[in-house]
Amino acid sequence: MTQGPMETSSDDEGIVSGSTLLRDLRPAMYAAAGDLRAWIALAPSLLQAVLPILHTARELQKLAMTPGLGTLRPAAERVEKATADELQSAVTALLETLETLIDSLSNKSSAIKDSNETPAGSDMATLAAPGRVLVVQDDDLTVDLIRHRLEQEGFQVAHRDNGTDAVATALATDFDLIILDVKLPGLDGFDVLTRLRSSERHRHTPVIILSSMASAQEAVRGLRRGADDYLRKPFSPSELLARIQRLLRPS
């Protein structure tokens, strides 16, 4: 079976836009938990995220049987027709289905393109896989340097560029390690660290502060707030990797 470049590109855009929306909504979904009104408020956004993926799924169906597709449509229909009582379970079912679907679509897209790049739309899958690192830095080049070095070693890297988003993402998702800057838009790194340490999910997650604030006082402040290590910029990605591996080594 072959796939033209135009079709591949279109598929990717659908997956990317839908999964990006879903990724952004994910903290809100976890926050909604048992709050029915919150789920109802989220429903339009969820549908907006689902539609491009549905479109992509239909396109891909012509090319191959897509696991998960059969269960996706009924779930979407349930959302459209649901009564208020059914909405929460419908959305939950939809989400579960979507995650499976995104995995399979991403794998398929990757196979079709025969590319080494991270499959489009795989961010949520990435977040659910082992060896996950959250990088919280607002300098793009620093992030690229870290991401490149860690992905070489098989780590899966998610990135947030401000403290507020970092907290929302981290509180909703499991990470094996978090790399945190201090000077960040929104919440600063110390505040992010305090919130992470007060959450059940990240009470014991290793955190490395990577900051240009070079004074010993700042390092002590970070370590006292619960950081496991403190590395100053400019930095060596290899040294950062070594410190990460030390922290993740089973004790």
Added chain:
Amino acid sequence: MTADLVGVLQSDPELWVLGAALAALLALIVALIGTTLRLRARNNRTQARWIGLEERWQPLVLASIAGRISDADLHAQVSPAEALFFIDYLLRFARRLEGEERATIERLARPLLPILVARLQHRDDEFRARAVQTISALGLQEYGHIVVAALDDRSDLVAMVAARSLSQPGTPEFASAVIRRLARFRQWRSSFLASMLARVGPEIAPSLREALLDPNTDIAVRVVAADALRELNDPESAVPAAVVLSTTSDRNLIVACLGILMEVGHQRHLPPVRALVSSDEPIVRARAFATIARLDDQADLSLLRGAMNDPSPWVPIRVIEALRAAGATTVLQRIAQGPEISNEFQRALRSEAQS
């Protein structure tokens, strides 16, 4: 209508002048708008070119750092016309990296740096300054002599960029060259220059002590050297500072040396300090009293009580600060009980002593 307008203008020559001025203004406005649009378009083109180059180079540089492509393969992707852009791009990486990755970036830049060396002959000061900064960041070990030569550039801006570039942590080999040229930087604040030198680290202290002790060195440079030694908390600078106090009459140099003794001095360094408590300069008296109060826990109480009556209010303030910093609360309390203290000052002193 045109004929009417011409008729009106012919009837009054002043209207001709007014019309011509208006036409000239309109032409100027049109020219300015045209220039603005052209510059904007050029900026957009440059930006687009930059973005395109970055997108092309980033994966290559990252692959090079990871050792996945050879330097030659990477350089093959950079045309001669793009070389300056590429060096600037490498500079961004260099500022963020250290260790083996930084060494890789410097290695990638090395074959291209001669382009920048040639730029040191550019007639524009800012071009030369930029070239000095980039050469220092990417090839200081190899091109250190060129950066040292830039200390004598005709432009103060270029010379200062060179001085700052040579005053990096762990590069003490360039310290003496910078100190020798410090006199040309008189227009910069002494504290700024001292911080710049102190940034090199304790390895620079011998050169600074030498400059401080040398009576043939410019006084302003000796002051900077003393301030830098104080910032470094260099314990070996106490003796030179005491020696200089005995031999100089320059107020700024005396104050700077007292600053050193205040931080790293000892009671044995105090004799030249005691002689300064009767100086005509309030700032010298304040520093001298404060240094005595800081270093001598058995300080002559009557001497310090005398400081409370100094005509300058800064003298007692600095003495009290020094006593408090030294933890000499008993001395503070005894001074506060003295008859020469006003009631208001006495209350403030007691409060200081008890806090």
